Amino acid sequence: QKEYDYLIIGSGLFGAVFAHEATKLGKKCLVIDKRNHAGGNVYCKNIEGINVHQYGAHIFHTNDKHIWDYVNSFVEFNRYTNSPIANYKGEIFNLPFNMNTFYQLWGVRTPAEAKAKISAQINAVSGLATNVEEQALSLVGKDIYEKLIKGYTEKQWGRSAKDLPAFIIKRLPVRYTYDNNYFNDKYQGIPIGGYNKLIDALLHNIEVKLDTDFFVDRDKWSSMAEHIVFTGNIDQFYDFRYGKLEYRSLRFEHQVYDEYNHQGNAVVNYTEREIPYTRSIEHKHFEFGNQDKTVVTKEFPEEWKPGKEAYYPINDQHNDQLFSQYKALCEKEERVIFGGRLATYKYYDMHQIIASALTTVRKHFKEAVQV
Ligand code: FDA
Secondary structure, eight states: OOOEEEEEEEOOHHHHHHHHHHHTOOOEEEEEOOOSSSGGGGEEEEEEEEEEETTTTOEESOHHHHHHHHHHTSOOBBBOOOOOOOEEETTEEEESSHHHHHHHHOOOOSHHHHHHHHHHOOOSSSSSOOSHHHHHHHOOOOHHHIIHHHHHHHHHHTSSSSGGGGGGOOOOOOOOOOOOOOOOSSSEEEEEOOOHHHHHHHHHTTTTOOSSOGGHHHHHHHHHHHEEEEEEEHHHHHHTTOOOEEEEEEEEEEEEEEESSSSSSSEEEEESSSSOOSSEEGGGGGTOOOOOOOOOOEEEEEOOOSSSSOOOOOOOOHHHHHHHHHHHHHHEEEEEEEOOOTHHHHHHHHHHHHHHHHHHHHHHHHSSOOO
16 A cells, blocks of 8 residues: 555646645645745745746636636636737837727727728738748738737747748737737636635645655655656656657746836737847736835746756647657556646646646546536
């Protein structure tokens, strides 16, 4: 008989939800995380009384009432609505592309005028677009592409838009109403008091060991539990036997200002190529903070190298093929469950990760679990 029923590697949303539900079912869980805090990428650090999103801005949104009720059963969410603005060479535009943006770009006031302007600019590409530039020009035309898409996308991926595959931009939603709400989902907000509250509530009364990397002594950790839930990097789990999966990374520069309100909005996108960061985040606005000071974070996209944080998977043919080889190995495992963004090599929003953790629980425990 082993000491624990489940060893959960990673205390991000996937690991925390799984641990919570398994514990509810009477299973004994141990959660380990190599970082010095729980919560994975939703973790916030308290600086000057402000919850600073350490791993990039996190805004919760979902259309799924079940998931919304689930997270609200742990912590109440506020009414924050994401309405980013774009700064292009000092000009300010509302996002997502909507009637406010079109007025700011061209002085047009009606949907019909905006539609006419966009269709006149759209480049009919014969056949399928072969790169991001062609794709964007065919969807929204020259002005929106040049001022709001080109520089931002090139910085994000570190390559010219002409060298980026068209699939990166599948759709570019255009809204012919004066609505600056970035998401179309029914529910959105930020946990009141920050994301750590959500994680703390999920992991309440569950044993968590921080600063503990599974790979430093995988035999010891594996032998402690009947089952393993792995939410780390899938290629590392298999000692990179087929090669390393590639990512895009980010670097964050946090700055405290002795100022009440620095940029007037939580999220400002810098869309020109010349400014090296893509976004500037003023965290207090996520929670309508009224602290005397403010914390602003600049987000710099970077090349990923082993050892750096893996943020965005590069789901091109090469990496997806590599991943499918690792996935085939996962499918043969009997006592290991793989979940979360790193083990499945895919970008997921928080609500999707929570949904997939709940589905995994349901399948794994086969009983009619009500989660
Ligand atoms: P996550 O990475 O959070 O957790 C994995 C954990 O495993 C980490 O804590 C890690 O330290 C640990 N671990 C890994 N290997 C280990 C090992 N060997 N031993 C021990 N521990 C190990 N979503 C959204 O809905 N709205 C948003 O606004 C955003 N914004 C956003 C911005 C940026 C920049 C990114 C990259 C992502 C987002 N997201 C998002 C997505 C969101 O971050 C994501 O859905 C969840 O955090 C994923 O949770 P996981 O548990 O899968 O991974």
